[in-house]
Amino acid sequence: GAGVSQTPSNKVTEKGKYVELRCDPISGHTALYWYRQSLGQGPEFLIYFQGTGAADDSGLPNDRFFAVRPEGSVSTLKIQRTERGDSAVYLCASSSTGHLTDTQYFGPGTRLTVL
């Protein structure tokens, strides 16, 4: 079956622009996570969805970042007024129920470059 997919795979934008990053989780997975990975670092937690609701958004760095999952499947991470420091690989992961024993399946990531 299909794994987690993310689009676009690469996004280059200019400072100050708005971007949207999309994540399609594995079908039927209720838990969805967004992470940001900078070069040479481990992934940094951003937000966790359980179904349609954001169960924990405490990892979002500031109010320029926002994520939605309106129907409990596809999620979109939105970044307003992008800054050069936002450049990173944005990873999405999903798991079956969000239970701590569940395996998280990661997508290939979206590489965001802010010029």
Added chain:
Amino acid sequence: ELKVEQNPLFLSMQEGKNYTIYCNYSTTSDRLYWYRQDPGKSLESLFVLLSNGAVKQEGRLMASLDTKARLSTLHITAAVHDLSATYFCAVLNTGNQFYFGTGTSLTVIP
């Protein structure tokens, strides 16, 4: 904030040798995960450790968890080239947030 440290950060080892990667974390947790990441690829789940003394093995990799010492180890037995990758540990806090270590970049030399 929970901190997760891995060492070594870089590891170069010969095929056939054994080695251990260490993962220390700063606050109480009994939920520890190991992942593998190949260059330019996403993360692949390796092990889920959910209790003190938990040990999991898959092929040449074995992971263990000591919650009292706040330490997990990933032991590599008789390394082969295919194991070359970056290995991350991650700790889950009570808020269901994953905190990842900085990773250990492993290169296995033929």
